[in-house]
Amino acid sequence: MRGALAAIFAMALAGCAALAPPPKSKPGTVHIAENPYPSTYHPYGGVPTLIRNATVLDGEGGRIDNGSVLLVDGKVQAVGGADLTAPEGATVIDAQGHYVTPGIIDIHSHLGDYPSPGVQSLSDGNEATSPARPEVWAEHSVWPQDPGFSRAMANGGITSLQILPGSANLFGGRSVVLKNVPSRTVQGMKFPGAPYGLKMACGENPKRVYGSKNQMPQTRMGNIAYVRQTWIKAKEYDRKWTKYEKSGGEIPAEDLAMDTLRGVLHGKILVHNHCYRADEEAIMIDVAKEFGYKISAFHHAVESYKIADLLRENGICSAMWADWYGFKMESYDAINENIAYVQKAGACAIVHSDDPNGIQRLNQEAAKAMASGKRVGIDISEATAWTWLSGNPAKALGISDQTGSLKAGKMADVVLWNGNPFSAYTRPDKVWIDGALLYDSANPKLRPVSDFELGQPGEGDVK
Amino acid sequence: MRALLATILLAGASPLAAQTVAITNGTVVVGDGSEPVQGGTVVVRNGRVVAAGRGVSVPGGAEVIDATGKWVTPGIVAGFSRLGLAEVDLGADGSDDTDSGNGPFNAAIDVTPAINPKASTIAVSRADGVTRAVVAPVAGKNIFAGQGAVIDTGDDMDAVLRARAFQFVELGEGGAGIAGGSRATAFVLFRNALREARDLRGRIDGARQDDVLLTRFDAAALVPVVQGKQLLLVHVERAKDILNVLDLREEFPGLKVALVGATEGWTVAHRIAASGVWVIASALNDLPASFEMLAATQSNIGRMRDAGVKVAIGMIDDNDTRYQRNQRQYAGNLVALSKVPGATGVSWSEAFAMISSRPAEAVGIGGEIGSLEAGRRGDVVIWSGDPLELNSAPEAVWIDGVRQPLDNHQTKLRDRYRSLDREALPEAYRK
Numbered sequence: 001m002r003g004a005l006a007a008i009f010a011m012a013l014a015g016c017a018a019l020a021p022p023p024k025s026k027p028g029t030v031h032i033a034e035n036p037y038p039s040t041y042h043p044y045g046g047v048p049t050l051i052r053n054a055t056v057l058d059g060e061g062g063r064i065d066n067g068s069v070l071l072v073d074g075k076v077q078a079v080g081g082a083d084l085t086a087p088e089g090a091t092v093i094d095a096q097g098h099y100v101t102p103g104i105i106d107i108h109s110h111l112g113d114y115p116s117p118g119v120q121s122l123s124d125g126n127e128a129t130s131p132a133r134p135e136v137w138a139e140h141s142v143w144p145q146d147p148g149f150s151r152a153m154a155n156g157g158i159t160s161l162q163i164l165p166g167s168a169n170l171f172g173g174r175s176v177v178l179k180n181v182p183s184r185t186v187q188g189m190k191f192p193g194a195p196y197g198l199k200m201a202c203g204e205n206p207k208r209v210y211g212s213k214n215q216m217p218q219t220r221m222g223n224i225a226y227v228r229q230t231w232i233k234a235k236e237y238d239r240k241w242t243k244y245e246k247s248g249g250e251i252p253a254e255d256l257a258m259d260t261l262r263g264v265l266h267g268k269i270l271v272h273n274h275c276y277r278a279d280e281e282a283i284m285i286d287v288a289k290e291f292g293y294k295i296s297a298f299h300h301a302v303e304s305y306k307i308a309d310l311l312r313e314n315g316i317c318s319a320m321w322a323d324w325y326g327f328k329m330e331s332y333d334a335i336n337e338n339i340a341y342v343q344k345a346g347a348c349a350i351v352h353s354d355d356p357n358g359i360q361r362l363n364q365e366a367a368k369a370m371a372s373g374k375r376v377g378i379d380i381s382e383a384t385a386w387t388w389l390s391g392n393p394a395k396a397l398g399i400s401d402q403t404g405s406l407k408a409g410k411m412a413d414v415v416l417w418n419g420n421p422f423s424a425y426t427r428p429d430k431v432w433i434d435g436a437l438l439y440d441s442a443n444p445k446l447r448p449v450s451d452f453e454l455g456q457p458g459e460g461d462v463k
Numbered sequence: 464m465r466a467l468l469a470t471i472l473l474a475g476a477s478p479l480a481a482q483t484v485a486i487t488n489g490t491v492v493v494g495d496g497s498e499p500v501q502g503g504t505v506v507v508r509n510g511r512v513v514a515a516g517r518g519v520s521v522p523g524g525a526e527v528i529d530a531t532g533k534w535v536t537p538g539i540v541a542g543f544s545r546l547g548l549a550e551v552d553l554g555a556d557g558s559d560d561t562d563s564g565n566g567p568f569n570a571a572i573d574v575t576p577a578i579n580p581k582a583s584t585i586a587v588s589r590a591d592g593v594t595r596a597v598v599a600p601v602a603g604k605n606i607f608a609g610q611g612a613v614i615d616t617g618d619d620m621d622a623v624l625r626a627r628a629f630q631f632v633e634l635g636e637g638g639a640g641i642a643g644g645s646r647a648t649a650f651v652l653f654r655n656a657l658r659e660a661r662d663l664r665g666r667i668d669g670a671r672q673d674d675v676l677l678t679r680f681d682a683a684a685l686v687p688v689v690q691g692k693q694l695l696l697v698h699v700e701r702a703k704d705i706l707n708v709l710d711l712r713e714e715f716p717g718l719k720v721a722l723v724g725a726t727e728g729w730t731v732a733h734r735i736a737a738s739g740v741w742v743i744a745s746a747l748n749d750l751p752a753s754f755e756m757l758a759a760t761q762s763n764i765g766r767m768r769d770a771g772v773k774v775a776i777g778m779i780d781d782n783d784t785r786y787q788r789n790q791r792q793y794a795g796n797l798v799a800l801s802k803v804p805g806a807t808g809v810s811w812s813e814a815f816a817m818i819s820s821r822p823a824e825a826v827g828i829g830g831e832i833g834s835l836e837a838g839r840r841g842d843v844v845i846w847s848g849d850p851l852e853l854n855s856a857p858e859a860v861w862i863d864g865v866r867q868p869l870d871n872h873q874t875k876l877r878d879r880y881r882s883l884d885r886e887a888l889p890e891a892y893r894k
Contacts, residue, residue, distance in 0.1 A: 117752060418802055426799060
């Protein structure tokens, strides 16, 4: 938008150019700003740190017993065995009996846009005024002072997370990927370079929200018709702008909603589709093919086990709970083996929370899912299960080149657990984000307290 | 559940009835807060526990089950729930009986007829070792929600062990909202209701004054509360609300009260301890989810207990119709706190008691359920391992000495979709 305005001003200033012949086949020079609210996040820095004698799960399916991880200059510098040595002056942590993992990435959170306290004044997650609101951006709702961020880090080992708009709308708006770092502004939390996401929703919520107002959609067929109609508009918008960009001419009107959808059609914005039922997932896969976009992940995909083969063939991830069920009709067929079945089929599995409490124990949710699989003969290793918590969500968010696994050169987003993180008796001991130690269970000074909590009962308490 | 009469025919299974069972060589957890015992034996006969521990002899004729490598415990008791009241929580018209907000009654409501022993939530809970639950109605248009029950999760039609075990009232933020917007109104309503009950009790002819707010049914239902013959469960979270409730007992000396919720309980733990009332608390609340929970911390339960408060775990407004199976994870997480500097956890044995005997004691039924002490009902679970661990699961469940089926909607879906390979007929033919 700003880009467009700037270009218009530039043309006005160059008014004498009207005397020159009109540029006919010159490409359009106006571009829609793709990043008007850029990240201002800078890593907080840390000391070179070698964690030794740990069980290392690398987030890509690898495991090293008695392993070492070396963090230098905010990056994972090396991962190896007992022979890995510390540079001079490095902090050395003996992690005997403990696990080191990549920080957990929650692909589905509403922290900040549905924060604590859950009062109406702070509830900014659903722009439920039209079934299609791709023009809203979740980052404009995120309240950085939500105390939930600190719980997610200290209790849950969450180092990155995607904040999504809610599911009242078929098109809920843009999501934002954050580093789980306390900040005065949302820009100070934004994951540098992470692509945007588009939240879409199937099923009960949109038809309930609008059907109850006697508006479209009132049915599932209404949902799909509305979605298709909206994509048809987006295609037209895309044609106009693409033509302009190639050949110039009159600058097309800019439309915030359509900009987002155009970003999806060009593969720059990733689709995160709230979709519980298998039959609806299958329909959404065809909708995506009809309009030429790709679905990155189905969220709340409690029935993915019924079509895990289809999901594998289409390269779509499923973001799932371990055992939520029955709270609404579209979750009635949830089973505890869902995640294990998706994994077994060779499709991409992710454990997600959608919950300010659940986000504090995603490792435990993975543990339950792993155990449920094992009981029906699907042997999933701890190392594989950790891909559900970091490697796979990083892929589905388009940030796997930067984080999500313990590989040399990646961001040092790391959790040292005080035991086996697949146990109910284990909690994070230390959490690093870009190599900065931001939580240390032994150091009360390394316990973030949001502005909201200052002066309140329980300020700075162990949570 | 009337164990001795219960005979349930299942497809392909023989009739189930209470038998004499001896479970040997397991790690036995009595559930009363004592340490687990290795190599123990549990004997159940006529639907009751005969003995549990080491050196227990196996009676002749008993079915002997070797539980080497397994854990044997009493069934989990859900400390506060809406189990059996709703099949689906949202958008499934007619399947949710938690809230009677559109009806004329409040305190008189008795959840008993609303509990569906065949609810899938009950079967799912049973499969995860939850054998009993404290079930409360949801407050509708009045701070008094009505009378709750203690149920079992057995696969039969007799779920209610004790009907009208307690009256449930909202006196915190929720109560204030129902009462018209302020806690002050909620307390006036509360006092008035108890006054009406007291007045009614004094009248043999049942006549009442003109100035009454409650229906006759509702007032009559509160008579046992005023008399202290029926437990009053009070939901409060904020520290000051907790103290307000404790103070009510001076005004109404007969009241027998237990607190539900008590997220800020740790800040006034000594006062609660001195009062002697039970607390059924949420285990892991650590967010200032509302302005009555600003002091929330997972250490709440540990700190209250260290101060001498009698504490059980419940699920208060936390997916309370269906996720009782998560209580054992929550209890395990309280154990985990013991390793976190500055936090206050609970011991393993106490954590387990908080989901077995403690909730039973809190609602006055500890002599019947919640532990493997001799004479208790034969609710026994054999677990694959430590029941507070995430990878453990029940391998066998008895309720009132009757071996229970563990299959349900979810396990059948699990089996149907184990393979996605195309077969001669569609999936609908796989049963």
